Amino acid sequence: MxxxxxxxxxxxxxxxxxxxxxxxxxxxxxxxxxxxxxxxxxxxxxxxxxxxxxxxxxxxxxxxxxxxxxxxxxxxxxxxxxxxxxxxxxxxxxxxxxxxxxxxxxNILFPQSYKNTINKFQLFMEIEFNNYQINLFNEESLFDNLNGFPQWCYLKYLVDINKEKQQMPNIVERHDSNGYIDSERVKRGLLFGSLADGACVYFDLEDDFSIWEYWLDDGSIGKIADNFDEILEYGKIIDFE
Structure with missing residues (x-):
């Protein structure tokens, strides 16, 4: 048997x-x-x-x-x-x-610079950009299961659990300005890294893959860079393995 x-x-x-x-x-x-x-x-x-x-x-x-x-x-x-x-x-x-x-x-294409970069390390890569220290997720951890979501689309979960912290349930407030963004747009973001303080870093698909941070404590967002190329051009790789 x-x-x-x-x-x-x-x-x-x-x-x-x-x-x-x-x-x-x-x-x-x-x-x-x-x-x-x-x-x-x-x-x-x-x-x-x-x-x-x-x-x-x-x-x-x-x-x-x-x-x-x-x-x-x-x-x-x-x-x-x-x-x-x-x-x-x-x-x-x-x-x-x-x-x-x-x-x-x-129906998207990841930035080629991002796909090239993620192939250059196995465990982690840290990039210093302006006042940010960005930790890129490796290939494996992009698909870690977090509360039933692959990590790359975990914003869907985070935005939902933090909606009561917003002025209205269908918006996400910005901490880099006085504005806000529709919550569905943020949910469609692709999570690909984190910051030293624990904030999430994601691609905004509706803003030509610009780079944003998501604060876990209050559920607000802020723009970091216009694109991934900008981070590579003006940032510095400080460690990787």
Whole structure:
């Protein structure tokens, strides 16, 4: 009888770990398989990707029980190791496809300078620009699940929970001027980084990908730069890994 274990990884993929008996005519042993299935939230990639790892055991009836106990303990420990290895091998490719799918679904194009920059680091990158210290999210953390939202679109959640702090529920006040912006416009912003004080940094899609900050304490916003190129041109990369 096969035994399957299902887990979700950080990109929203449902990963199936399990064992299946060999097909008729195949060599003795069992095939250990990993199936990657798209969740309902992320449907844009192809389904049914499978990786096969073959493990062979030669045993007689006297050894059967001991081998079963060994396998049970062995796979309890090795499942986690396999997951980490598979993530390292496939995660970057999956994320870049997902960025492309966001562009297609929203009918947008991320600034090429941003896509080039995010490929230059793996863990973090800090950029000093004017009086701001911007921490860019790496590829992996863009898709972290925060209260049911991928981090890149987390503004939808933040604007909703902070609407009672605004003068009207359908606006978001600016702290860099006396004006305000429609809340739906802010919700459509693409979150891609944070500041040293914890504020969020996002692209405004309706202002030609200008750069804005979102304050978590009062839910207000302020413009940082006209575009990502401006940050690269006049800013300074102070650390990355």
């Amino acid at each position: 096969s035994k399957d274990v299902y887990v979700y990884d950080i990109t929203g993929l449902l990963i199936c770990l399990g064992r299946q008996p060999p097909l008729a005519g195949s060599p003795p042993g069992r095939k250990i398989y990993l199936s990657l299935h798209r969740s309902r939230q992320l449907r844009t990639l192809s389904t049914g990707t499978q990786l096969f790892i073959t493990e062979s055991f030669h045993r007689d009836k006297a050894q059967a029980e001991a081998h079963d106990k060994f396998r049970e303990a062995y796979w309890k420990n090795v499942h986690g190791i396999i997951l980490e290895v598979v993530k390292k091998l496939i995660l970057k490719g999956l994320i870049m496809k997902e960025l492309s799918s966001i562009e297609r679904n929203l």
